[in-house]
Amino acid sequence: MISVVGFAEEPAELRDSMRAAFDRVMDSHHYILGPEVAAFEDEFAAASDVAHAIGVANGLDAIEISLRALGIGPGDEVVTTAMTAFASVLGIVRAGATPVLADIDPDTALLDPESVARCLSPRTRAVLPVHLYGQMRNLDQWRAFADEHGVALIEDCAQAHLARESGGAAGSFSPIAAFSFYPTKNLGAIGDAGAVVTSDPELAGTAKQLRNYGQAGQYEHVSLGLNSRLDELQAALLRARLAWLPEFTARRQAIADRYRAEISNAAIRLLAAPTEASAHVYHQFVVLSDDRYALANHLRDNGIGSLVHYPIPLHQQPACLDIARDPAGLTRAERHAVTCLSLPCHPGLSDADVTAVIEATASFRP
Ligand SMILES: *Cc1c(COP(=O)(O)O)cnc(C)c1O
Numbered sequence: 001m002i003s004v005v006g007f008a009e010e011p012a013e014l015r016d017s018m019r020a021a022f023d024r025v026m027d028s029h030h031y032i033l034g035p036e037v038a039a040f041e042d043e044f045a046a047a048s049d050v051a052h053a054i055g056v057a058n059g060l061d062a063i064e065i066s067l068r069a070l071g072i073g074p075g076d077e078v079v080t081t082a083m084t085a086f087a088s089v090l091g092i093v094r095a096g097a098t099p100v101l102a103d104i105d106p107d108t109a110l111l112d113p114e115s116v117a118r119c120l121s122p123r124t125r126a127v128l129p130v131h132l133y134g135q136m137r138n139l140d141q142w143r144a145f146a147d148e149h150g151v152a153l154i155e156d157c158a159q160a161h162l163a164r165e166s167g168g169a170a171g172s173f174s175p176i177a178a179f180s181f182y183p184t185k186n187l188g189a190i191g192d193a194g195a196v197v198t199s200d201p202e203l204a205g206t207a208k209q210l211r212n213y214g215q216a217g218q219y220e221h222v223s224l225g226l227n228s229r230l231d232e233l234q235a236a237l238l239r240a241r242l243a244w245l246p247e248f249t250a251r252r253q254a255i256a257d258r259y260r261a262e263i264s265n266a267a268i269r270l271l272a273a274p275t276e277a278s279a280h281v282y283h284q285f286v287v288l289s290d291d292r293y294a295l296a297n298h299l300r301d302n303g304i305g306s307l308v309h310y311p312i313p314l315h316q317q318p319a320c321l322d323i324a325r326d327p328a329g330l331t332r333a334e335r336h337a338v339t340c341l342s343l344p345c346h347p348g349l350s351d352a353d354v355t356a357v358i359e360a361t362a363s364f365r366p
Pocket of ligand 1: 058087159181
C-alpha cells in the first residue's frame with residue numbers, strides 16, 4: 001500500500017540522529033526548558049526569517065498564545081476560514097475571543113478577502129489566514145488589508161514550514177504566528193509540539209511568560225498563563241528532523257510538479273498552481289472530484305491510500321453550529337469539503353510510487 005504518511009520510509013541516518021538526540025537529553029538530566037529548546041528555537045527562527053521562536057506544547061496553544069500576546073480576548077472577534085483544522089477556531093475560542101468564519105477562494109481553498117470584508121465588525125481585532133496545504137498567497141495584500149481595517153494579521157502556519165512568498169517565510173508576514181509540529185506535519189515531533197514565532201521582542205517575552213504559567217521570573221506570576229512548555233526531548237528530536245526539512249520539502253515539491261504535469265483526467269481537477277513568487281511546501285497535494293469517494297476507492301483498489309482534508313467545514317461541526325459567519329454563506333467551503341481528496345505526497349515516496357499514483361488517477365472512471 002502506498003501510504004499517505006511516510007514514517008516507515010524515513011532514512012536510517014535520520015532515525016540514528018534522532019536516537020542520538022534522545023540519548024543526549026536522557027544523559028543531560030535536563031528535561032524542561034533547557035539547552036535543546038533554546039537551540040531549536042534559534043534554529044527554527046532562522047529557518048522562518050524571524051528573530052524569535054518560542055517552543056510551546058502544540059499548535060492549538062500556539063494560536064491561543066499568539067492571540068493573548070496581542071491582547072486579544074473576551075469581546076474581540078477574529079475572522080478565519082471555514083476550511084481548516086478544528087484547532088484554528090478552537091485556539092480563538094480558547095483565547096476568550098469570538099471566531100467569525102469566512103469563505104474560501106475555490107481555486108486555492110484559501111481565505112477569500114471579499115468574504116472576510118463581509119465578516120468585519122467594530123469588534124474585529126484580527127484576521128487569521130491559514131496557509132492551507134502548505135500554500136502561501138497574497139501575504140502582502142493581507143498585510144495591506146489588515147492595516148487598512150486596523151486589525152492584526154496572525155498567520156496559522158501549521159501546514160507551512162519553510163513555505164515562502166516574495167522573499168519572506170511563513171510566519172514572517174504577521175506580527176506573531178503559530179506553528180504545529182504534530183507528527184504528520186512537514187516538520188513533526190514524536191508527539192505533540194508547537195511554536196510561536198515573532199520578530200517583536202516584547203511579543204516574544206509575553207509569549208514566553210504565557211507558555212510558563214505567566215511567570216516573568218521564577219515564582220513571579222504576572223499573568224494567568226498556561227503550562228504549554230516544549231519538552232527538551234521533543235526539541236532535540238525536532239532539531240534532528242529540521243536538518244532534513246529542506247531536502248524533504250524539495251522532494252515534496254518535485255512530486256507535486258510531476259502530479260501537476262502528469263495527472264490528466266477530466267473527472268479530476270487540480271487546485272491553482274503556486275505563483276512565481278511563492279514556494280508551496282505541499283503539506284498535502286489536494287485534487288477535486290465530484291465523485292471523491294469513488295476516486296478514493298479506485299485508488300485503494302490500486303494499492304494507494306488517500307485522505308480528506310477536510311470532510312466537514314467548521315460551521316457544520318456539531319460543536320460550532322451557532323458560530324458567526326459570512327452573512328452571504330460559506331457555500332464554497334461546503335463545496336470544497338465534499339469534493340477534495342489528498343493524494344500521497346511525502347518524501348518517502350519513490351519515483352515508481354509517484355508513477356503508480358499518476359497511472360491510477362488516469363484509469364479512474366466516475
Ligand atoms: C495541525 C493544525 C493545527 C493544530 O496543531 P496541533 O499541534 O494539533 O494542536 C492548527 N491549525 C492547522 C491549520 C493545523 O493543520
